[in-house]
Amino acid sequence: MAEAETKAELGTVEQALEALLTGVGPLESETLALEQSGGRVLARDQIARLDVPAFDNSAMDGYALNAVDAGQWLAVSQRVAAGRAPEPLMPGTCARIFTGAPMPPGADCVVMQERVERDGEQALIPAEIASGDSVRGRGRDVCRDAVLLDAGTRLDAAALGHLAGQGVVEVEVRRRPRVALLSTGDEVIDPGTPLAAGQLYNTNRPMLTELLQRFGAEVISRVSVPDDFAHTQAIIQQAAEDADVVISTGGVSVGEEDHVKAALETLGQLDLWRLAIRPGKPLALGRLPKEGRLPSSHGDVRFIGLPGNPVSSFVGAWLFLRPLMGALLGCPALDALPAITAKADFATQTGPRSHYMRVTLRFTPDGAVATAFADQNSGVLSSCVGADALAVIPANTHVANGDTITCLWIKGS
Numbered sequence: 001m002a003e004a005e006t007k008a009e010l011g012t013v014e015q016a017l018e019a020l021l022t023g024v025g026p027l028e029s030e031t032l033a034l035e036q037s038g039g040r041v042l043a044r045d046q047i048a049r050l051d052v053p054a055f056d057n058s059a060m061d062g063y064a065l066n067a068v069d070a071g072q073w074l075a076v077s078q079r080v081a082a083g084r085a086p087e088p089l090m091p092g093t094c095a096r097i098f099t100g101a102p103m104p105p106g107a108d109c110v111v112m113q114e115r116v117e118r119d120g121e122q123a124l125i126p127a128e129i130a131s132g133d134s135v136r137g138r139g140r141d142v143c144r145d146a147v148l149l150d151a152g153t154r155l156d157a158a159a160l161g162h163l164a165g166q167g168v169v170e171v172e173v174r175r176r177p178r179v180a181l182l183s184t185g186d187e188v189i190d191p192g193t194p195l196a197a198g199q200l201y202n203t204n205r206p207m208l209t210e211l212l213q214r215f216g217a218e219v220i221s222r223v224s225v226p227d228d229f230a231h232t233q234a235i236i237q238q239a240a241e242d243a244d245v246v247i248s249t250g251g252v253s254v255g256e257e258d259h260v261k262a263a264l265e266t267l268g269q270l271d272l273w274r275l276a277i278r279p280g281k282p283l284a285l286g287r288l289p290k291e292g293r294l295p296s297s298h299g300d301v302r303f304i305g306l307p308g309n310p311v312s313s314f315v316g317a318w319l320f321l322r323p324l325m326g327a328l329l330g331c332p333a334l335d336a337l338p339a340i341t342a343k344a345d346f347a348t349q350t351g352p353r354s355h356y357m358r359v360t361l362r363f364t365p366d367g368a369v370a371t372a373f374a375d376q377n378s379g380v381l382s383s384c385v386g387a388d389a390l391a392v393i394p395a396n397t398h399v400a401n402g403d404t405i406t407c408l409w410i411k412g413s
């Protein structure tokens with residue numbers, strides 16, 4: 001065991017990302033109705049075709065006038081409601097106006113009604129008002145022909161609203177990466193059946209399905225794989241036919257029941273196996289040909305064998321599945337997790353592998369403080385529930401209470 005733990009023979013996260021992402025580019029695009037495109041990634045720059053607002057309009061319920069006429073009683077010469085076209089303003093008068101209504105030509109400011117004294121058809125306008133006050137100018141938010149949203153933007157609520165503001169009804173987005181999710185292990189069964197001796201429920205499957213969807217993927221198949229070589233090989237081969245990415249959990253270590261790596265080597269190629277990280281050491285990366293395609297050609301199916309321990313799968317998903325989906329979606333925001341500097345309120349000592357510790361973060365006036373879950377074993381999934389971040393402790397490092405550490409933010413990522 002000791003020799004297997006030496007850093008020299010284990011890959012780094014950087015090497016793994018390079019092996020995983022080299023040659024991976026964005027998938028094709030598809031056109032979707034705006035209502036269906038939440039969470040999807042824009043395939044091309046979206047150019048504004050309208051100024052927003054499209055016309056100068058009032059920011060207040062009140063009176064529109066020309067600022068040179070402020071500080072006196074003015075006749076109220078017209079009434080402009082939102083959605084109506086105004087008349088040009090008669091010189092030396094003001095217009096009753098409401099929020100969002102177009103400014104009458106000739107008026108250049110609005111005074112809110114609380115500051116105005118009204119007497120019949122006359123209004124006393126205060127002197128302290130300047131040109132432009134309470135007017136939302138045409139194109140203040142968006143100028144026509146400008147880039148409204150960049151290609152690669154993930155469509156969140158505000159982006160959808162921004163597109164709707166342009167009258168957009170359909171958008172061109174990246175097709176979602178199709179993922180086949182395989183669960184190895186004879187001992188792993190689905191919830192719904194009572195547990196027999198030695199069995200446990202499949203926790204990785206729903207956890208990874210949720211994470212993959214969050215990373216923009218579509219999980220197209222979820223298959224349980226018995227612990228024998230022939231089944232493992234056949235199921236991986238079948239999965240590769242319909243998927244862009246095949247992900248397995250378990251069966252990648254050195255045990256006699258661990259068949260994933262050997263099956264991958266016969267079907268395609270193994271690019272990298274075993275990383276100097278904790279948890280997640282026996283991670284396997286490779287690629288599989290689709291029928292009629294060579295493994296090295298563009299478009300081969302990526303394979304990620306995550307270790308079976310639930311925490312290893314969880315951490316591996318954040319470190320590798322997320323950027324892979326980002327590359328397939330052409331979405332830079334999914335590339336690297338946001339890094340936050342925090343003070344550790346724990347002490348630890350790492351061995352030859354860098355440790356991705358699950359922590360919660362508290363934000364204080366003096367900066368962020370990271371608290372580690374007490375049991376960091378890779379089988380203890382409660383250490384991931386409610387985790388805000390993964391604290392990255394480099395190999396062979398002592399961290400004392402109060403030391404500054406780097407944490408990768410996962411909560412909202």
Ligand SMILES: Nc1nc2c(c(=O)[nH]1)N[C@H]1C(S)=C(S)[C@@H](COP(=O)(O)OP(=O)(O)OC[C@H]3O[C@@H](n4cnc5c(N)ncnc54)[C@H](O)[C@@H]3O)O[C@H]1N2
Binds near residue numbers: 204
């Ligand atoms: N002799 C050695 N043994 C192990 C080594 C090693 O270097 N030498 N590495 C250990 C490390 S580190 C890890 S991580 C695990 C990973 O092994 P596998 O990927 O082969 O995973 P399994 O053995 O199939 O399962 C490990 C563990 O996780 C449970 N499991 C599996 N799938 C699921 C699932 N879908 N839901 C919930 N739990 C699951 C499984 O029952 C095992 O308890 O290997 C170490 N061993």
Ligand code: MOO
Binds near residue numbers: 282307
């Ligand atoms: O590399 Mo393993 O995931 O520590 O138990």
